[in-house]
Amino acid sequence: xxxxxxxxxxxxxxxxxxxxxxxxxxxxxxxxxxxIRVGMSTFVPWAMRDKTGELIGxxxxxxxxxxxxxxxxVEFVPTNWSGIIPxxxxxxxxxxxxxxxxxPVRNLKVNFSxxxxxxxxxxxxxxxxxxxxxxxxxxNKKEVTIAVRIGTTAEMAAKKYLPNATFKLFxxxxxxxxxxxxxxxxxxxxxxxxxxxxxxxYPNKLTVPLKEDFTREPIGLAVRKGDHDALNFFNNWIxxxxxxxxxxxxxxxxFETRDWAERVK
Numbered sequence: 001x002x003x004x005x006x007x008x009x010x011x012x013x014x015x016x017x018x019x020x021x022x023x024x025x026x027x028x029x030x031x032x033x034x035x036i037r038v039g040m041s042t043f044v045p046w047a048m049r050d051k052t053g054e055l056i057g058x059x060x061x062x063x064x065x066x067x068x069x070x071x072x073x074v075e076f077v078p079t080n081w082s083g084i085i086p087x088x089x090x091x092x093x094x095x096x097x098x099x100x101x102x103x104p105v106r107n108l109k110v111n112f113s114x115x116x117x118x119x120x121x122x123x124x125x126x127x128x129x130x131x132x133x134x135x136x137x138x139x140n141k142k143e144v145t146i147a148v149r150i151g152t153t154a155e156m157a158a159k160k161y162l163p164n165a166t167f168k169l170f171x172x173x174x175x176x177x178x179x180x181x182x183x184x185x186x187x188x189x190x191x192x193x194x195x196x197x198x199x200x201x202y203p204n205k206l207t208v209p210l211k212e213d214f215t216r217e218p219i220g221l222a223v224r225k226g227d228h229d230a231l232n233f234f235n236n237w238i239x240x241x242x243x244x245x246x247x248x249x250x251x252x253x254x255f256e257t258r259d260w261a262e263r264v265k
Contacts, residue, residue, distance in 0.1 A: 025229035026094045035073045037093035038063045041081045043173065044194050045254040046099040050263045058254040062116070063097045065246060066237060080171055082151035085109055089224060095234070096222035099191065101153035103217075111227070112220035113234040116247055120213025121157040124195035124206050125187035126180055133209050139187060140164045147176035147185040157215050158189040181205065193255050200258070 030036045040047050040059055047057040055076055067074035077093040088096055088110060099119065102112045123146075125133060133139060139146065140162045148155045150169040158167065168185055170176045177198065179185045188195065192213050199208045221238075223230045241247045253259065 023226075025227050026223065027227075027230050027233050030070065030072055030094055033072075035075050036063075036067050036070060036095065037075045037077055039077050039079050039084055039088055039093040039096045040098040041079055041084060041172075043099050043191065044197065044264075045260065046191075048264055051265055056260065056263060058117075058250060059097050059099055061250050061254070062247070065241070065250075066097070069237065081149065082171065084151075085222070088222060094223075095230075099219055100222050101217040102220045103153060103156070106222070109225075110222040111225050111231055112222055113231060114238055115218035115220050116238045116241070117219040117251060119191045119217055119219055121154055121161075121189055121215040121217075122192045122195040122208060122213045123187050123189050123210055124180065124198045125209050126183055126185070127205055127207050129183050130186040130209065133186070136161055136210070136214060138209075142166060144187075145185040147179045147188045149173050149176055149190065152191075153215075153217055154189050154191060161214055162189075197258070201261075 040055075040063070042048050043057075043059075045057050046059045047055055050056045055078075060076070063074050063076070075093075077087075079087050079092070081098075084096060084098065084100075085106065087093065096110070099117075100106070100112075101119070102115065106112075123139065125139075130139070130144075138144075142164055143166075144162075145166045145168060146158055146162060147168045147170060148158045150171060155167075155169065158165070168176070168179060170179075173188070173190055173194065176185075176188045176190070180188050181202070187209075188198075195208050199206045221234050223234070238247075
C-alpha cells in the first residue's frame with residue numbers, strides 16, 4: 001500500500017509539473033491581447049520625454065521595433081527603477097526593456113535575454129568643486145560626495161570603485177544632476193553617454209575627468225523565470241536585429257550623435 005501511495009504521489013507530482021511547464025508563454029499572451037507591455041524608466045538617452053511629452057530614446061525605438069515585428073502594439077509602463085523587477089514579477093508588464101545591466105544578483109530573480117547592447121559607467125564632475133580631479137583615486141575619498149541613482153548598476157559600480165567616497169542616492173538621474181549643478185556634490189556616476197552629454201551641454205560648469213568608461217556591462221531584456229519560449233523568441237529577435245543592422249544604427253543615432261537633442265526639453 002505504501003509503495004502504491006508513493007507511486008500515485010509521484011504521478012501527481014509529475015502531472016503538476018507538466019501542467020506548470022505547459023503554462024502559456026508571455027509571447028502567446030501578447031499575441032492574443034495584441035499588446036506588449038514594456039516596463040521602463042527614464043535614462044537619457046535610453047528613454048526620455050520629448051517637448052510634447054512623448055517617450056523617445058534608444059529603448060523606445062527598440063521596444064517599438066520589437067512590437068512591430070510581432071504585429072502588436074506597445075504599451076509603455078514607466079516605473080521607478082528601484083521597484084521595476086518586483087513590478088515585472090507581479091505581472092504589471094510583460095518584459096523590461098530599460099537598459100538593464102545583466103548581473104548575477106538580478107539574474108536570481110529574473111531571466112535575461114542575450115545582450116542586445118553593452119554600456120559602461122562614466123563620471124561627470126563639477127569643474128570648480130572637483131578642480132584637478134583626473135582619476136578614480138581622486139574621487140575615492142571620504143570628503144568627496146558622489147550622487148547616483150538608487151538601485152542601478154551605476155550605484156553598484158560607484159560603491160565598488162569608490163568605496164571611500166560619500167554617496168547621495170536619488171530616485172532619478174535628474175535629481176542627481178541637479179545636485180551637481182548646484183555644486184552640492186563633486187560628481188555623478190551614470191551610464192555612458194549621459195556624463196559626456198552633460199559635459200557637452202554645460203561645458204563651463206561640468207566636465208568628464210576620466211578618459212574612458214571605468215566598467216563595461218551587458219544589457220538584456222528581462223522576463224519572468226520559467227518562460228523558455230519568451231527567451232527563445234527574444235534571443236532570436238536580437239540576433240536578427242543585430243544581423244540586419246537595426247541595433248547598430250539605432251545605437252549610433254542615440255549614443256553617438258546629438259541629432260535628437262532639440263527634440264527634448
